[in-house]
Amino acid sequence: MIRIENISKQNSHRLLFIEASAALNKGEKIGLVGPNGAGKTTLFRMITGEELPDEGQVSTEKNVSIGYFNQDVGEMAGRSAVAEVMEGAGPVSTVAAELRELEAAMSDPDRMDEMDAIIERYGEVQARYEELDGYALEGRAREVLAGLSFSQEMMDGDVGKLSGGWKMRVALARILLMRPDVMLLDEPSNHLDLESLIWLEDFLKNYDGALLMTSHDREFMNRIVTKIIEIDSGSLNSYSGDYAFYEGQRALNEKHQQSQFERQQAMLAKEIKFIERFKARASHAAQVQSRVKKLDKIDRVEPPRRRQTVAFDFLPAPRSGDDVINIKNVHKSYGSRVIYEGLDFMVKRRERWCIMGINGAGKSTLLKLVAGTTQPDEGSVAIGASVKMGYFAQHAMDVLDGDSTVLQWLEESFPKAGQSPLRALAGCFGFSGDDVEKRCRVLSGGEKARLVMAAMLFDPPNLLVLDEPTNHLDLDTKEMLIKALSAYEGTMLFVSHDRHFLGALSNRVLELTPDGVHQYGGGYLEYVERTGQEAPGLHS
Template sequence: MIRLDSISKQYAGQILFVDASFALFRGDKVGLIGPNGCGKSTIFRLILKQEDPDSGQVAVERNITIGHFGQDVGEMKGTTVVGATLDGAGPISEVASKLRDLEHKLGDPAHADDMERLIEEFGEVQARFEELGGYALDARAREILAGLGFAQEVMDADVGTLSGGWKMRVALARILLMRPDAMLLDEPTNHLDIESILWLEQFLKNYDGALMLTSHDREFMNRIVTKIAEIDGGELTMFSGDYEFYVKQRAVLDAQAESQFERQKAMLAKEEAFIARFKARASHAAQVQSRVKKLEKIEKIEPPRKRKKLTFNFAATTRSGDDVANLEGIKKSYGSKTIYNGLDLLVRRGERWCVMGANGAGKSTLLKLVAGATTADEGRVNIPPSVKMGYFAQHAMELLNATDTVWESLVSRFPHASIGSLRTLAGVFGFSGDDVEKPCRILSGGEKARLVLAQMLYDPPNFLVLDEPTNHLDLGTKEMLIEALSEYQGTMLFVSHDRHVLRAISNRVLELTPEGIHKYGGGYTEYVEQTGREAPGMRE
């Protein structure tokens, strides 16, 4: 369906691809991976003909439809959520839009004089809408929106009132409704909760077209993709299998490349030592000359690229008392909606509670109550003086000084720290070289998240309260943070939609449901085993 033949591409001297080839066939489900800036989005733009390669060619089979989901959703307003979803459904969307416009005019007294013509036109357009399967499409759109977490009443509300994250879901729903021959999905799970991710997994498993996606959610990729396309150092390499298979295979290939390089290096050293030792002896002239010619013909193996792995180790922190946070009789409401009524929770030292619940269950609100970012209507939250808390929330990224550079943000936060330690901190969280001179105002969501986490973890608290800490992180930084948190000696209360994170660091589960709260003594893995579901309200 789609072929990239011997393409090369560079930007401002940075080489992305050199003579790279790739083919995407119907039924393929490919995970596109590589470090930030390696060219993943460029691959999408080349396929969509938004850019041309410097050399080589991109061939797309005639008459196939391609749906592309990116992180820029554009303007959405002036219609309902369902209407905005239908707008992405191809030719039928134009008929649906015309039908909605006529419905509006028929109900507008200003068009009373033109009512007869409008009724006639409405009948014609409605007939065409039925002919194209429009009403079935409306039902499908609502089914997809429900799967992505929209309540029925929200579907008929103004799309312009939605937050950016929910508009992203509408943009994704458009592509899914379209059911194109090929889908290019750039981080489709970024703004989804775990229930919506599980629904999307099932949808994509049943999709019979060609799929290429990028994702920082390794569990999601493992369940969807059957191939991995790796971009690294200008090369595009294909692996058959899921992400876990790729990780193992990549380790094997790296070890083989290192072994081959070392063997050749040892052989060359041995030959060069012989030449150096005997080159002045006439009796060995023929042997020396033979070995010199042999070395000239050998194709030198390039030193294997060292794959940079980020590591972070928590500094020692003060020990808290046994009781870290105690919530008693908590009642919290927003308007007429009661979130909790009589919630009790005791968090003890060393516990790592992951908080689970459907949208609106109060996960983030619970973290805000513990962190003191909001107050309860009734009941009390007690945090003992021995507890030093670190709170990460999405709004924390908005508190960065826009005019400060990354380096200035770190120095102002830790004025007495050594330059060396701050340089190391910046590097660990992905800011090396000129990256530290970036102003905060131009940082991506992932870069802002990394900077806020770096500030919080440099002088580590003994109680971490984390709301989606890995939401915008790339795979490398996420793995680093998971490893660090696995070794962390303090206490944690956190929310995450990433099942790899949940499995790796939780040892307690707090489930918020409409029927009340449920506590589980094991971590997320044990929770799934005990309940038979991966998220509240869902079953395997």
């Protein structure tokens, strides 16, 4: 359906693609992977025709419809979320708009003389609308929005009043409702809670068109894609299988290439030694010449390109007392909305609690109560002896000084640390080379979040309270964070929609439901096994 043939592309001074080729065939579900800045978004833009390759071509079969979701959702206001979603449904939305105009014209007294023509046209347009299944469209739009966790109230409210994350969901819903022949989804799993993520996973598994997507959620990717296209130093490499298969295959390929390289180097060293030893002897001149020629003709094996794998050993956290958090008989409401009625919850040293619950169940509120950024209406929240808390929330980025560079801000935060460990820390969280000279004010939301987390973990507290810590992390940085936190000796209380993160780090689960609060010994994987569901809002 889509062919990428020998494309080369340069962005400013950066070569993104060099004679790269790949294909997206009917019904294929492909994960597009590569480090940040490798050219994933540029590739999407070349497929949609928003950008052109410098050389080569990207061709799409005739009459193939493409739906492209990216993080830049543009302006949305003045319409309900449902209307905004239906607007993206292709030809049917144009027909619906004409129907609305004709309905208005039929009740306009100034147009009585045109009424016969209007009524005739209305009949034609209505027939076309029925043919396109237009009357079922609104129901389908509401179904998709409900799957992405919208309440009826939000569906009918002005889309302009929604936050950026919810507008992203509206933009995603437009593409899903459109059901094009090809979906290009750039990070569709960002900004989704666990229930929406699992709903989207099922939707995409059952979608019969072709799919090309990026995602920083390995579990999500593993369950949907059956092929991986990797952008690696300008090439497009295809692997048949899911993300886990690709990781294993890539490691095997690198190992194989390394041993080929080492064998060839050993052979070359031997030949060069012979040439050096006998080049001055006339009796060996013919042999030396023949070996020199042979060396010139050999195809040199390159060593595998070393990926920048980041690893960081966090300093050990100071020991806290055994009772870390004690919540007694806490009541909390926002207006008429009751969040907790008599919540009791105790956290002991070295426990790692993940908090589960649908949107609005009070997950973030619980973290805010523990962090002291909100107070209970009744009851008490006590933090234990010698507890040093680190709290990562979405607004944590407010602590950054916009005029400082990344490195300056880290140096101000840790005046005794010295540049070398701070540069290493910055590198772990995706600020390599000149990135440390960026001013904090020009950083994206994701970069700010990574910087704040880096600082928090450099001087680790013995209690980490984390609200969606992986939202803006790519797969490699997330993997580094999981490794580092696995070795962390302190106590953790966290909310995350990343199942890999939940499974790797939790050893207790607190589930907030309308029927009350449930506690589970054992981590997220045991919770799934015991309840038969991956999130509280799903009932299998």
